[in-house]
Amino acid sequence: MRRSLNTQHLQIVETTTKSLATICQRASLEDVTTEGTVRIRLADGSVHCAVLATEESDQALLVAIEAKKPVVVCVMEEEWVILGLLRDRLGLAPAGAIGPRVELEASDSLIIGCGEASIELHASGRIALRGHDVLVSSSGTAAIQGAAVRIN
Numbered sequence: 001m002r003r004s005l006n007t008q009h010l011q012i013v014e015t016t017t018k019s020l021a022t023i024c025q026r027a028s029l030e031d032v033t034t035e036g037t038v039r040i041r042l043a044d045g046s047v048h049c050a051v052l053a054t055e056e057s058d059q060a061l062l063v064a065i066e067a068k069k070p071v072v073v074c075v076m077e078e079e080w081v082i083l084g085l086l087r088d089r090l091g092l093a094p095a096g097a098i099g100p101r102v103e104l105e106a107s108d109s110l111i112i113g114c115g116e117a118s119i120e121l122h123a124s125g126r127i128a129l130r131g132h133d134v135l136v137s138s139s140g141t142a143a144i145q146g147a148a149v150r151i152n
Helices: 002-023 058-066
Strands: 025-032 038-042 047-052 070-076 079-085 109-114 117-122 127-130
Touching: 025 058, 025 079, 038 070, 038 079
Parallel strands: 047 079
Antiparallel strands: 025 038, 025 070, 038 047, 070 079, 109 117, 117 127
């Protein structure tokens, strides 16, 4: 009895492993549709829309899509699912680094804040820099230019 139970268990494991191998596979990130859906390219060259099941930030995903990075995907309920980016080693960039350059764009205003400090950029060209203590430092010339410059 015990021997047949082990054989059954091995058959289940073997079947499950084969099933996962045919369902999960390597793909590459292709592009993003105008609606924001990520598309993947499978090894056979076919391109499919996919949903995301990864905790990567949108910015990190956009960088990865631009580089056509490899991902692991699977099929769930007849829908392709991106499980994560594939990497062969840990990155040497500091935690949170997502690329050599980051571009953020907003139609009206963009606010970057931390506690009581913030930088506000407005589409009109107005920039507001706020903080308890504000330090401006330069190893070269620090220039303040404007139609009128008011200090205090």
